[in-house]
Amino acid sequence: MNRITDIALWDGEAARGISTLEWALDGTDGVITDVRSSDAASSPAGELAVIPGLIDTHVHLVGNAGHRPADFLTWPLMTRPEEQTLHGLANAATAMRAGVTTVRDLSADDIQFSMRRAIDDAVVAGPRVLAHGMVSMTAGHGDLFIPPAYPLRKPLADGPDECRKLVRHWARAGADGVKIATSGGVLSVGDKSAWRNYTGAEIDAIVDEAHALGMRVAAHAHTEAGIDAALEHGVDSIEHGTLLSSAQASRIVAAGITVAPTLLINDRIAAGENGVSAEQSAKAGELVERRDTRMRAAADAGVDFVLGTDANGHHVRFGDQMAEVRLMAATFGWTPDRALQAATSRAARAIGRESQLGRLAPGHLADFVVLRGRPWNDIAALDTANIVAVVSRGRVVEGALPVG
Incomplete structure (x- = not known):
């Protein structure tokens, strides 16, 4: 099981607060298995965020x-x-x-x-x-x-x-x-x-x-x-x-x-x-x-x-x-x-793929971007200079995932 913990998450429709994102590899692909809120008392809001690819x-x-x-x-x-x-x-x-x-x-x-x-x-x-x-x-x-x-x-x-x-x-x-x-x-x-x-x-x-x-x-x-x-x-x-x-x-x-x-x-x-x-x-x-x-x-x-x-x-x-x-x-x-x-x-x-793509939700495919900032609050933060990691098909293809 792969996991990012305690990260600000925007799920494709709205912000979901500090969350944990889990996904599993399935052959040549990856599937999201869980998206859940983190304990706010023990999960400080860092600078990083995750959005769908x-x-x-x-x-x-x-x-x-x-x-x-x-x-x-x-x-x-x-x-x-x-x-x-x-x-x-x-x-x-x-x-x-x-x-x-x-x-x-x-x-x-x-x-x-x-x-x-x-x-x-x-x-x-x-x-x-x-x-x-x-x-x-x-x-x-x-x-x-x-x-x-x-x-x-x-x-x-x-x-x-x-x-x-x-x-x-x-x-x-x-x-x-x-x-x-x-x-x-x-x-x-x-x-x-x-x-x-x-x-x-x-x-x-x-x-x-x-x-x-x-x-x-x-x-x-x-x-x-x-x-x-x-x-x-x-x-x-x-x-x-x-x-x-x-x-x-x-x-x-x-x-x-x-x-x-x-x-x-x-x-x-x-x-x-x-x-x-x-x-x-x-x-x-x-x-x-x-x-x-x-x-x-x-x-x-x-x-x-x-x-x-x-x-x-x-x-x-x-x-x-x-x-x-x-x-x-x-x-x-x-x-x-x-x-x-x-x-x-x-x-x-x-493109007719709404049941698989474009969302961070269980059952959707594991494509997402980790970046600095909160682009759902300030669209200027949606910038390639802010990319920390890109995950495609459940695997890191750019940068490195946060450790924690």
Whole structure:
């Protein structure tokens, strides 16, 4: 039995005071067996605290993890799949050491599926990985990361029948879900965020087939039209949701779906950082200019915003997740409690793992972070500089646990 005694504990929903946390190893994993209050009379409140491991619901693990600069768009085209796998594993490990014990990759293929299996089998150490295959149309957001003349293209689908087939392809490959685009993007080349991606019949086929096969559907959507299309066809989450309206906020609340706002990456692209093109910066700037007021109103209306960074190792690095949570708190006017929930228990619900992840409770998996401070009182304490230890799958993967 493993144990941390007499530590301030926040369980994924609220502070529980000075507590003892116990967990047991179960093969390659760990399970929490007990969380109980300590005797207040004999348990001084030290500076350390424990919170659940963070869950980033929107990442792209395959990106340059090396020290040499690389162009965001050309690196994947010039790097062999074997090397991309190593870079992806390095990015995953960096996220884990920074307190992110679960990630959901929203543009996965055999590389990410292989990484997930290797991590699950304890071949290498890493966070829990969920992987969604991309279902994209010709000349859609997903397709326009690749130059027109480049022959090695990711799978594409046009028309309802092809869309169903590609969903089935990802199901056979082992995907946890699929991602679609219902609007254009920012980093894709040559399109506009306002461009329609997929017809209603195609989106309906994708969502219907994914749900029939037990897979969730995440929808990339920046614009009101894109958000409308995603909502009309019953997706499970909205990614970005940058220009959502008050009417759409009400529909999102009623539908009970989550939104990952990806604030940092769009701020940085709009600011022209990290070598982005003038086209990319202008597209992001048009969105960011109108974003914060709309999103603050949506948060006030009860939209369930959750942590999703769009981290790719270039514009947002793995390890920037705590900074994203702090920015979410400031943008939405949240209490520290609500901000932490967005990165733990609410994020677990967004990926369908609320019975296992995002909480410090008996029966949940043993993923947690020990840090200095009380981030549920002061969100500024949620900082990688304050990390004392990270436990993933019941094992210490960063730092050292307090002795006592």
